[in-house]
Amino acid sequence: MENTISFGINGKRYDIHKPGDITLLKYLRDYQGLLGAKNGCNQGHCGTCTVIVDGKAKRACLIKLSKLDGANIETIEGLSKDGKLHPIQDAFVKEGAVQCGFCTPGMVMAAKALLDANLNPSDEEIKEALKFNICRCTGYAAIIRAVKKAAAVIYGSLKESLKTEITKTGIGESPVKKDAFAKVTGRPIFADDIYFKDMLHGKLLLSAYPFAKVNSIDAAGAFKQPGVVKVLTAMDIPGRNGFGLLNPHQPVFAQDVVRYMGDPVALILAETEEQAETALKYIKVDYEPLQGVFSPEEGMKSDAPLIHKDGNVMKHVKVRRGDVDRAFARADIIIEGTYTTPMVEHAYLEPESAVAWVEEDGTVVVMTASQGSYAFREMISSALDIAEEKVRVIYTPAGGAFGGKEEPTVQIHCALGAVYTGRPVKMTLTRQESLIMSTKRHWEKMYYRHGATRDGRVIAVEAKIIADAGAYESLSQPVVFRSAVVGAGPYDIPNVKIDSYGVYTNNPPGGAFRGFGSTQVAFGAEQQMDKIARCLDMDPFEIRKINGLKEGRATITGQVLKKDCAYLKTLEEVEKALARCKESLPKPGPGKRIGIGIASSYKNVGLGAGKRDRAGASIEIDSKGTVYLKVGATDMGQGSDTVLTQMASEVTGIPYEEFTVISNDTAQTIDGGVTTASRQTYISGHAVAGAARELRKIISDLLIDTVGLRERDYEFSNDGVILKKKGKFNANVENNFITYKGLYAMAAENKVNLKAEYIYTAPTTYSLRERADHQAKVPLEKYNIHFAYCFNTQAAIVEVDEKTGEVKVLKIIAAQDLGRAIHPQNCHCQLEGAIVMGIGYGLSEEFKLVDGKMVTDNLAKLKLPKSIHVPEMETILVEEESDGPFGAKGMGEVPINSTAPAIISAIYDATGVRVENLPASKEKILEGLKNINWGHSS
Known part of the structure; x- marks a missing residue:
């Protein structure tokens, strides 16, 4: 037949008449x-x-499908x-x-x-x-x-x-x-991947300008287009037209003004995605462009246009300790530097997506990836103006997140569409839409001034940090806070003056991103430490040992650290590993130089700063004999479902394989808080352990009462409970064995509920004090802005091509203080992932804008590391048990912080070129090489 093609898929033949212009992906x-x-x-x-x-x-x-005839x-x-x-x-x-x-x-x-x-x-x-x-x-x-x-x-x-x-x-x-x-x-x-019968598709019309008044929106032309069912704007929101985890001022639909090019102004709901996309062109918006602000330094000027009426400086955090002026006056050396880190895209591979529908009882159900279903539920219910209990958010696995899925993009719109049409609605962003709408790692500029004595003791640090908060607050406040409180690195420095600012611009909002404000300052602080060591002709490990935090020493915020601080151990492990590999370092080829760099970093575990940090978990056995672990934590690939199951298994004695995990479903799980701040292993881990202890006691009491056997007389298997000796008669016991289904029946007969719940609240933390100096009448615990920290040290070995400026990372050695490793393989893999992300941050990645308009508009332009860029990696787990569950703390974020500064120091070691503005592109290195006297030793 003419215009018919035939091909095979997994051994089955398909005949397609008039395949048209669709792609194989769409067909599949x-x-x-x-x-x-x-x-x-x-x-x-x-x-x-x-x-x-x-x-x-x-x-x-x-x-194209049409090209596959015979394939x-x-x-x-x-x-x-x-x-x-x-x-x-x-x-x-x-x-x-x-x-x-x-x-x-x-x-x-x-x-x-x-x-x-x-x-x-x-x-x-x-x-x-x-x-x-x-x-x-x-x-x-x-x-x-x-x-x-x-x-x-x-x-x-x-x-x-x-x-x-x-x-x-x-x-x-x-x-x-x-x-x-x-x-x-x-x-x-x-x-x-979710499809429903009669499902509508939604597409957003995004702003045409980075900053403009919206005078009118005319959607009449869009209504006339084929397949269009509904067009929604700000006028159609029943409740609050705003969202945000901390400050719900980011509009669901922009109404009077657009503040960045990711602001939605309208939503089209149509029978197909293509129809919705086509109809967007027929919405007419009358904009009045305004003068925008495109850098935080510009935004801090007295005559800058106001993006929000309360001013452009969104947050100012101060850290004060000791007498900085006096300390600088007695310093033997003073080192200064100004550094910038770029705006960076999360680049999770799954674009934002959601599916929503309305149940017969009026409950609005939204299935989506998020880092906290309860937080999403609150924001959706507020926009819909209905009770939170009438919204159910079900977690679908996140195809990557790294902080970027802590706040909604399409989820509220999807729910609105389902309510207005009565039909299921799916919305999935294109990659371009995701890039312009989503939050980013904050661009930061850092001015540092360090004072040190000849023996290597850093006695004073002064810093001014300016962060691009973008158009809306998102999570900029805690990010700016984090940049301040860890701004000097993992060192005990007696005299500190740090000012950290978050400033509104007409760029995409700066939000949560792995490292959460500690990543940027780790680069600046560690370049300063490298400069000090070189100025004093001191080994880079030695200067860090002299100043490094350890048990009994205080952070720059005055917090005295406990015995679980293993920073110096990470230094020692990397130093030993580097000494071993130095013996087998390759000799550089012609026109190439090899260099070695060291860097360290630290970061908090948990929310801290006086916030209540808690999570709940439940474990139950149902009538079918299924053992459920239900947690509010979000497993985004980092493995929380797995480590929490290991904990549940360890405490209850029920085999790991027997557990079915349900996570982050507001109808089935207790709130676990947002998965952020490397907190879930610690917080939800304690909650799981508590629920497991309670279920174990319930089962123990049940078996004592029904068959007269104590814990030593039975054990759990993959199929049920094995009785090691004969107990009292019970109809649910057969051949000294009770299936889990039988155990449930036994419990039901005795009116016992085989379900245990537990809510854990983390140790108390306190707000940052006006001054970090210890005062006689103030208990030391009042300086605890966090209940735990993790530390990381890395060494980078690089090869630099003098002719091209290209950098090849040969090896990274990374030691991670994490408390006890619950799942060691996963910990090593998390380290490797963070390292490669850090390589991209140091050498290639940058989300570029020109006057608020996106230049980096696809994944290829982001210059993400690929398989061909992966160096040899040696990862070392440093286990010093904490008061976390089974001695664990956390680790997912901090490993990214040390990689870029270690690489930049290694480039300097090889060439004498210090790149102070990330990323260290080959063009920047070549420019620096022009001024190098090759007589220096590397």
Whole structure:
């Protein structure tokens, strides 16, 4: 038949008449329900949609269906057979190569294409094969290990059968992550994978200007377009037209004024996404452009236009300790420096997405990825003007977040659309929409002045820090606070004056991002320490040991640290590891120089600063015998579901595999607070341990009462309770065994509820004091702005090309103080992911705007690190038990902080060029090389 093509998908033939202009990705997802190929950018930049076409890895978003006549296509759905994982999938699971999971199906298919052609690939061949597939979570190292392992397994299976691996699941072991199987098989678990019958699609009309008055909005033309069901604007919001975790002043729909180009002014709901997109062009908005503010320094000027009526300076935080002027007067050396760090995009691979509908009882249900469903529920209910109990937010796995999904983008609009139309509504941002709407890491400018004595003691620090808060507050207040309170680095410095400012601009809002204000100042503070060490001709480790925080020493805010401060241990571990590898350092090639740099950092665990920090958890056994762990924590790929299950298993005695985890569902879980501040292992961990203790007691009392056996007389298995000796007769006991279903029945007969809940509140913290100097009548605990800190030290070895300015990171050594490692494999993988993100921050990543207009408008322009950029990484876990659950603290954020400053110091060590404005592009290095006298020693 004319205009008919035929191809195979996973061995099944398909005949398509008039395929038109659709892509293979759209055909797989929308027409065949094969949702394993994910849509991360629709431009071929991320690789999440990778499939195999005629034996080659191809990005499905780039291939037109009409070009596939006669092709054989393989997708992730065809990989596992009869419920058994393919060796590649199995290796990804066992090597911990699955975190958020959004990139995983594409990675697996790219790996399969490689191994189908080459069963003995080198590391470089693996990196090359995966270079079109971005992973923002793992740092690629675990993925590379998984591909190597899979190659060995496939090759080995020709000779002998594999022995089943036994995985230990206790505290300090590394069981398979709870969500790994769903993610490695490409199951439809993300919000954009959800489809409903009669579902509408929503698209937002975003502002045409970074700053403008809105005189009128005319949507009459859009209503006439095919498929359009409804157009909503600010006039249609029943309740509060504003959202924000701390200050709900960011409009759901801009009404009188737009303050950045991500402000929505209208929503179109149509039968298809394409129809909604087309109809946007027919909305007429009468704008009156205003003079904008595009840098925080500009915003601080007295004559700057006001973005908000209360002024452009959103927050000013002061840290004061000792007598700075007097200390500088007696300093032997004074080192000054001005540093800038760029605005950075989170670049999670899953664009923001939500699906909403209204239940028969009027409950509005929203399924979406977030870092706190309860926070989203409050904001949605406020906009809808209905009780919070009439809104249910169900967490769908986040395909990456890193802080960027703490606040809504499309979720409120989606709920509004469902309420107004009575039909399910889905909204998924394009990559371009996500880039301009979403929050960013704050651009910061830092002026530092350090005073030190000849023996290396830093006695004074003065700093002024200015952060770009963007158009709305978001989480800028605590970010600006964090930049101030850790602004001098992990050192005991007796005299401090730090001023940190957050300033409104007409740029995208600055929000939460891994490191949360500590990342930027770590760069400035550590460059200062490197300069001091060089000025004094002192070893970079030694100067940090002299000044480093330890038990009994105080932070710059006056907090005296406890025994769980292992900063000096991280220094020692990196120093030893570096000494070992120095012996085998490669010799630089012609025109290249090798350098080594050191950096350290620290960051809080938990919210702190006097805020109540709490989380709840529950554990129950239902009538079917299913054991549920229900937590408010959000697992974004970092593994909280897994470590919390390990804790529940350890305390109850019920095997790890038996638990089913439900997280972050406002109808089923107790609020766990927002997943931020590296807090969930500590806070939710304590909550889980408390619930587990209570359930264990409930079961113990039940078995004493019903069969007369104490804990020593029974044990839990994967199927139920094994009675070690005969007890009293009970109908639910058969062959000295009680199934979990039988245990429930036994409890029901005795009117016992097999459910335990526990809410944990963290240790009390206090607001930052006006002065950090200890006062005789003030208890030392009043200086505790946080209940715990984590520390990190890294060494970077780099090679710099003198002719091109290009930097190759050869190796990173990282030691992390984290308390006890609950899941060591995952801790190492988190470190690797943070390091590679830090490499991007140091060398390439920057979200660029010109007068508020986006220049960096796709993933490729973000210059994210790829597999080909991954150096050798040596990660070291430093375990000094804290008062966290099982001795754990946290670790997800702080490792990113040390990487960039270590690299920049290494570049200086190699070339004498110190880049003080990140990222350290080759152009900046080349410019610096022009002024270098090569007579210096490196």
